[in-house]
Amino acid sequence: MTNPISLRHRYGLTLLLTLALSLSALAQTREPLPSWNDGPAKKNIVEFVQAVTDQSSKDFVKPADRIAVFDNDGTLWSEQPMYFELLFALEEVKRTAPQHPEWKTTQPFKAVLENDQKALGESGMDGILKIFGATHTGMTTEAFDDYAKTWLTQARHPRTGKPYTEMIFQPMREMLDYLRSQNFKTYIVSGGDTAFMRAFAEQVYGIPPEQVIGTTFVTAYQFKDGQPSILRTAKLAHNDDGPGKPESIDAVIGRRPILAFGNSDGDLQMLQWTAAGPGKRFMGLVHHTDAKREWAYDRQSKIGRLDKALDEAKTRGWTIVDMAAEWRRIYPFEAATPEHVQ
């Protein structure tokens, strides 16, 4: 604003930018979601995006306010037979157990070492946080990043034999690309550990570290021998699940999203918070209905239970994505069917 750009330059710049943006917009109007069938979910998404990006629409939203938030587990990638990050943590408990003899008699670690799924399930969210605390902390943030990246490179999913980072949902990745092409800012808001998700989110989803919001542990700045580092401690700072999601959205983003996508009851408050803002809004749920290509589960599932949020979505007309019917392919490594039929 303080630069003495000549009028001629200013005009030339504006003209070129306008032309460039018009071409970009033109390109984006062509088939933005190729892995989606022409069903109700795709129609809702495209209609919403067109409405809020059309300057002549009453629903127009200026680019800075086009905030879109996505849960990760079960929304952007699979979460069965359990959260991938929990699989990582369980492997680490087993690997480091010799250094922790007390784990043989302490839950939830005893359950992990004895492969006791029932006891592990009964330990609930508290148990998960204890396991995360024991495996994700006591090291610097840089060491944790290396450690997570190494695991993500080497580990394979027990059913597909693929790296976990390939078990992302191709239709959702296309949706992220589509939203960004329309000047949305895409965020992850998920129960996973922020640092764990940052270890792959940029490469896999195109979402940079500062747009990844998750569960956090208290950290401690250290300065030793002239070298600073940040230590991850085992004290939970924020549990980014359920009500923790709108809380972290407010704390970190400071704007209310206009689009939110989840897949479980843990996303309900984020969807409510998004829905309660003024103007046009989009609330979506991935419904896992495809036992053949992915998994089928909802109201009774221990992982990713979808019960109250499914009822509320139906009552309020939120978009429920029937995965089996609406997605032409699930994972990037699969071929897309010309028109997927359940």
Added chain:
Amino acid sequence: MTNPISLRHRYGLTLLLTLALSLSALAQTREPLPSWNDGPAKKNIVEFVQAVTDQSSKDFVKPADRIAVFDNDGTLWSEQPMYFELLFALEEVKRTAPQHPEWKTTQPFKAVLENDQKALGESGMDGILKIFGATHTGMTTEAFDDYAKTWLTQARHPRTGKPYTEMIFQPMREMLDYLRSQNFKTYIVSGGDTAFMRAFAEQVYGIPPEQVIGTTFVTAYQFKDGQPSILRTAKLAHNDDGPGKPESIDAVIGRRPILAFGNSDGDLQMLQWTAAGPGKRFMGLVHHTDAKREWAYDRQSKIGRLDKALDEAKTRGWTIVDMAAEWRRIYPFEAATPEHVQ
């Protein structure tokens, strides 16, 4: 990446964008910091920016990693006779005192009500946090935003008679603009309450809410009568001062900045953390040396003490901005002198 853009469109788009960006770069090479004298600080800033943005330079940094962090109080706006946010809080203590008879006998409130500067000073950071807790919480995030904006509109600085939002440093605002024109992402990382700073940062500095990081209180999502809201509680979540700054940078941004600017010992750890990364770095301190146009203080000041960080800056060759010598004007409402002489 999944859009079938024709080659012709793709080529046209690239060509136009290249032309547009070249013109933009050209415009920016003309005098980016008009309120800075041609002194050592301006030279350091411009040389740093040119080095990290020149693709042919060994110091080139890709745009996504051009993270720049700025303290707020004393770095982007004045902080005397005390932090502006504290002035806001003190006024609120007095205004709401009738509802809190216990404050008459409880510190630090007693000191506020009796204008006892000595006792208030002795209450230290704990006292400040108690005053913030009492005046900044117990309301929804939306109510607080309204309340802060109202105060910022109505309140006037005791010395200049200006709204606080006009007591920002014009040279620093030009620096923010300059950095953004070179694809830096500019953040505030400051001890002030995040929500208080968000109430003016976008309008005044061009820094959007999601790039404002500060002290936070625990919040609680509520859902009453079908309406969600987020309540600010009096429990401190994060004190964004000193070591809290690199901790919050890591938690919220997840990348190490390549440029950091502060003005007090509370910024030392943020500067150390920035300095310790690989490649070229810029660390700067605003040194308040101008008793006539602003204030002059450093090692002995209660507010914005600059002592250890000044020594470390001198030892390590960080940029120390001698406000009196280097700034042609301080505030936007002043006329710039052709060449300011102390």
